[in-house]
Amino acid sequence: MATKDSRAAGLAALASLVADETRAACLLALLDGRAWTAGELARHAGVAPSTLSEHLGRLVAGGLLAQERQGRHRYVRLADTRTAQLVEDLAAQVTPAGTARPRTLRESSAGSAMARGRTCYDHLAGRLGIAITDAFTERGLLRQDTGFALTDAGLRWYGAAGIPLDRSARRPLARACLDWTERRPHLAGAAGAALCRHALDAGWCVRIGSERAVRVTAPGERALHELLGIGREALC
Amino acid sequence: MATKDSRAAGLAALASLVADETRAACLLALLDGRAWTAGELARHAGVAPSTLSEHLGRLVAGGLLAQERQGRHRYVRLADTRTAQLVEDLAAQVTPAGTARPRTLRESSAGSAMARGRTCYDHLAGRLGIAITDAFTERGLLRQDTGFALTDAGLRWYGAAGIPLDRSARRPLARACLDWTERRPHLAGAAGAALCRHALDAGWCVRIGSERAVRVTAPGERALHELLGIGREALC
DNA sequence: TGGACGTTTCGGCCGGCGCCGAAACGCCGG
DNA sequence: CCGGCGTTTCGGCGCCGGCCGAAACGTCCA
Numbered sequence: 001m002a003t004k005d006s007r008a009a010g011l012a013a014l015a016s017l018v019a020d021e022t023r024a025a026c027l028l029a030l031l032d033g034r035a036w037t038a039g040e041l042a043r044h045a046g047v048a049p050s051t052l053s054e055h056l057g058r059l060v061a062g063g064l065l066a067q068e069r070q071g072r073h074r075y076v077r078l079a080d081t082r083t084a085q086l087v088e089d090l091a092a093q094v095t096p097a098g099t100a101r102p103r104t105l106r107e108s109s110a111g112s113a114m115a116r117g118r119t120c121y122d123h124l125a126g127r128l129g130i131a132i133t134d135a136f137t138e139r140g141l142l143r144q145d146t147g148f149a150l151t152d153a154g155l156r157w158y159g160a161a162g163i164p165l166d167r168s169a170r171r172p173l174a175r176a177c178l179d180w181t182e183r184r185p186h187l188a189g190a191a192g193a194a195l196c197r198h199a200l201d202a203g204w205c206v207r208i209g210s211e212r213a214v215r216v217t218a219p220g221e222r223a224l225h226e227l228l229g230i231g232r233e234a235l236c
Numbered sequence: 237m238a239t240k241d242s243r244a245a246g247l248a249a250l251a252s253l254v255a256d257e258t259r260a261a262c263l264l265a266l267l268d269g270r271a272w273t274a275g276e277l278a279r280h281a282g283v284a285p286s287t288l289s290e291h292l293g294r295l296v297a298g299g300l301l302a303q304e305r306q307g308r309h310r311y312v313r314l315a316d317t318r319t320a321q322l323v324e325d326l327a328a329q330v331t332p333a334g335t336a337r338p339r340t341l342r343e344s345s346a347g348s349a350m351a352r353g354r355t356c357y358d359h360l361a362g363r364l365g366i367a368i369t370d371a372f373t374e375r376g377l378l379r380q381d382t383g384f385a386l387t388d389a390g391l392r393w394y395g396a397a398g399i400p401l402d403r404s405a406r407r408p409l410a411r412a413c414l415d416w417t418e419r420r421p422h423l424a425g426a427a428g429a430a431l432c433r434h435a436l437d438a439g440w441c442v443r444i445g446s447e448r449a450v451r452v453t454a455p456g457e458r459a460l461h462e463l464l465g466i467g468r469e470a471l472c
Numbered sequence: 473t474g475g476a477c478g479t480t481t482c483g484g485c486c487g488g489c490g491c492c493g494a495a496a497c498g499c500c501g502g
Numbered sequence: 503c504c505g506g507c508g509t510t511t512c513g514g515c516g517c518c519g520g521c522c523g524a525a526a527c528g529t530c531c532a
Contacts, residue, residue: 008261010330011254011323018251020490025244039508048492053510055490072499072508086329087247093322094246145403146391147410147425149383167381172412174383189383256520275478284522289480291520308478308529 017062018090022047023055027064027078027087032212033121035068035075081171084121085188092178113213115181116236117205120212123192124199125179128216131235132195133186135228142187148176150191158191161227163198166190253298254326258283259291263300263314263323268448269357271304271311317407320357321424328414349449351417352472353441356448359428360435361415364452367471368431369422371464378423384412386427394427397463399434402426 018024025045030036036044042052056076059065064083068075078084117128124132136142141154150173158165167173167190175189187195199205204220207213216224216235224230254260261281266272272280278288292312295301300319304311314320353364360368372378377390386409394401403409403426411425423431435441440456443449452460452471460466 005257005261007327007331008257008264011260011264011327012257014326014330015251015254015260019248019255021241021244021248022490024248024251025241028244028247037508038510047490049509050493050511051491057510074509082329086325089322089325090250091243091247093318094250095243143383143385145409146387147379147383147385147408149379149385151382155382172383173381176408258520273478274480283520285479286481286523287521293480310479 014062017059017064018087020055022052023059026052026055026059026076028091030065030076030078031084031087031091031121033078033084033119035077038074038076041076078121081122081193085175085177088120088177092180095180113208113215117214117216118212119196119207119214120177120179120186120188123177123186123188123196124205124214125177125186126181126213128205128214128235129186130179130182130184131230132224132228133184134234135224135230136187139228142174144176144185148174148185150174154191157227158194161198163194165194250298253295253300254323256291258288259295262288262291262295264327266301266312266314267320267323267327267357269314269320269355271313274310274312277312314357317358317429321411321413324356324413328416331416349444349451353450353452354448355432355443355450356413356415356422356424359413359422359424359432360441360450361413361422362417362449364441364450364471365422366415366418366420367466368460368464369420370470371460371466372423375464378410380412380421384410384421386410390427393463394430397434399430401430 018027022045026036026041029041029044038052038056039049041056042049045052056065056067056074060067060076064079065076066079068077078087115126117124117126119125120129123129133142136154137144139153139157140151141157143149143151154174155165165173172189174187174191176185177188177192178184179186186192199220200207200214202219202223203217204223205214205216208215221232221235224235225232254263258281262272262277265277265280274288274292275285277292278285281288292301292303292310296303296312300315301312302315304313314323351362353360353362355361356365359365369378372390373380375389375393376387377393379385379387390410391401401409408425410423410427412421413424413428414420415422422428435456436443436450438455438459439453440459441450441452444451457468457471460471461468
């Protein structure tokens with residue numbers, strides 16, 4: 001019983017960190033994979049800087065966030081891919097129920113940009129992520145019928161495209177991540193992250209403003225068409 | 237911002253359900269995949285029945301538990317595999333940090349039985365689950381190097397062993413579940429559940445007492461050796 | 473039909489914690 | 503070296519929510 005209590009206490013403590021709306025908003029914001037300052041997060045969440053400072057202290061102490069101090073700024077980001085995956089999973093469990101609808105025009109256009117394409121911590125999501133995942137599957141690079149794994153052809157594709165894959169890491173190569181706009185799984189894991197990094201480095205897509213949304217560039221459209229047969233109609 | 241707020245509020249609300257030690261203990265107990273009565277859970281968690289009744293109300297209202305009333309009993313179980321997976325993931329995130337150690341002899345022996353073999357909602361875990369997963373991988377039935385998926389040989393193995401696989405469901409056939417005693421992934425998903433069900437139905441293993449722990453029977457040892465080449469030494 | 477028992481509802485208590493504003497602390501730039 | 507600014511600490515406020523016991527409700531059994 002004592003072991004059970006210890007497990008339950010740890011589980012409750014972990015959940016407590018997420019169980020506050022302000023902290024939850026921070027975690028969701030940090031899902032863009034970048035580092036935010038304390039002040040940015042305070043404005044984003046709509047609370048006093050002093051309040052947010054305490055929240056950050058808890059999240060860092062709980063191991064959910066990593067911090068880096070530069071001068072008078074405090075930068076925080078999600079601690080690791082494991083944490084990001086956890087937040088994604090929790091968020092995915094929520095959205096199917098609460099059909100959230102944008103209310104203002106600004107939110108609406110921002111929302112449609114997010115639905116078109118965005119980063120999901122370190123990989124691509126939205127219709128862009130789905131289009132890539134579908135193309136991978138159709139071309140036999142990704143197998144979804146018996147689980148979620150790259151095929152040998154998929155490994156070769158990465159090599160041919162010149163996208164480096166870190167296969168030594170303990171991180172799984174391919175993993176399914178549930179998309180909260182499309183409600184379908186898309187490619188995550190080391191392979192998804194490598195593809196996203198390459199897409200941003202090679203200029204296939206660029207970030208829109210300071211948000212998670214991304215836009216596919218003209219060279220990006222050509223590359224996606226040549227390498228994966230993705231047509232323009234799948235991206236809008 | 238309103239959409240973000242809505243997502244954050246939902247996320248916080250979901251986490252709030254888990255963020256209480258008593259409710260967390262219930263969720264962990266229900267990971268055995270069976271239905272418990274309110275009284276059993278109250279004794280298990282060490283709180284008054286009235287207290288636990290309110291907790292169950294919240295968990296059911298929040299969609300984490302499904303309930304079934306029979307006479308003067310209220311049976312509750314985890315709502316679905318999705319919920320079970322979420323609790324598993326959260327629990328797995330916790331245990332690596334808090335190296336829980338059993339304190340009494342009784343806990344210790346119960347703990348070692350759990351470490352030897354147990355159910356993890358609807359599939360097998362512990363050293364038994366790891367042994368099966370390893371055997372699957374070595375025999376080319378399961379592929380872990382590029383993700384986590386059954387191979388064609390794996391599909392044929394299920395057919396040859398006479399274990400029915402539901403491939404029509406939206407549930408993924410193979411999924412990795414992190415083992416909290418072995419700290420390695422083991423086979424979950426529809427394939428893991430089918431194997432566990434068959435193992436219990438065919439008498440390959442039996443539950444010990446009313447807990448999650450299972451014991452491999454003599455016919456079970458023979459079957460595991462013949463079908464998967466698992467030796468007795470891997471099971472103790 | 474009456475008593476036992478599992479469950480639920482209702483007050484009441486109390487601790488935890490999220491919030492703010494004021495003030496202090498550091499770092500930076502002029 | 504001084505003023506601005508991002509951040510942190512601290513005190514105080516108020517509310518949410520978990521806990522219990524008492525009592526009510528409903529079911530099962532003798």
